Amino acid sequence: MKNLIIIGARGYGREVCGLARQCSGYNTEYTIKGFLDDKLDALDGFENYPAIISSVENYEIQDNDVFVCALGDLKWKKHYVEIILSKGGQFINLIHPTVVFTSNVKLGNGIIIFMYSNISNDCVLDDFVTIQGFVAIGHDSKIGKWCHINAYSFTGGYAVLEEEVCLNTRSTVLPNVIVRKGATVGAASLVIKNVKENTTVFGVPAKKMEF
Known part of the structure; x- marks a missing residue:
């Protein structure tokens, strides 16, 4: 079982979390481990979401981690994806x-x-x-x-x-x-x-x- 980590915990991150729960691989191929976001209070006031684990920069990739990027701004999507790729992270399709x-x-x-x-x-x-x-x-x-x-x-x-x-x-x-x-x-x-x-x-x- 893979552990899915979502890059970005703002509004679009919450949307992608909902999508991940609706995809066929949920709880059969992956579970949702949490979010990466440097705004650690981004989910304050929202319920039923996994936790913000770390910032992208500080996260150390673990065995069975896989990623998706929930950033709508193309500049920042590319920036943070490339950080995870440089650490050896793997991305999946949702x-x-x-x-x-x-x-x-x-x-x-x-x-x-x-x-x-x-x-x-x-x-x-x-x-x-x-x-x-x-x-x-x-x-x-x-x-x-x-x-x-x-x-x-x-x-x-x-x-x-x-x-x-x-x-x-x-x-x-x-x-x-x-x-x-x-x-x-x-x-x-x-x-x-x-x-x-x-x-x-x-x-x-x-x-x-x-x-």
Whole structure:
């Protein structure tokens, strides 16, 4: 039996804890050991959660430990995952039992997928991709490492999200569109053409925002 440790004990960490309890491996392949978070009082006032064990930096990995990362900010997700990897930690996938996969889907490591999402045929999801509930990924889409796709979003067939892309809630990426590395798509936006690296787009149709 593996001991699952969740990186991050804030709101999203509590969501991922709930997901872990709903996945088929709970209490058969793993139990939930606790959280890693440097805010040791993050769970004060909340009930029925395992304890915060340590910060990521100070945690010493034990036999049978496995990890998932419950951080929505891509910068910090990457930062803390790489700390655990440097210590020899292993990550698992958490996939809700209602998720639908069609044929030939390829999954990386450290992936989190919430309820009622649909991953169509011949898609590729790289390591440490997070997909929230009710997302639809169209056929032959490629989702790069570290991407975060929020609830009710959609990618059309042959869409490409390069590494570290964030799609916010209800965003739509049309077929054959490429969203380049580090880009952010605002909530409820419609992406009809390629998005440049490290830019933020918003609206219908989505246009670059200046800050």
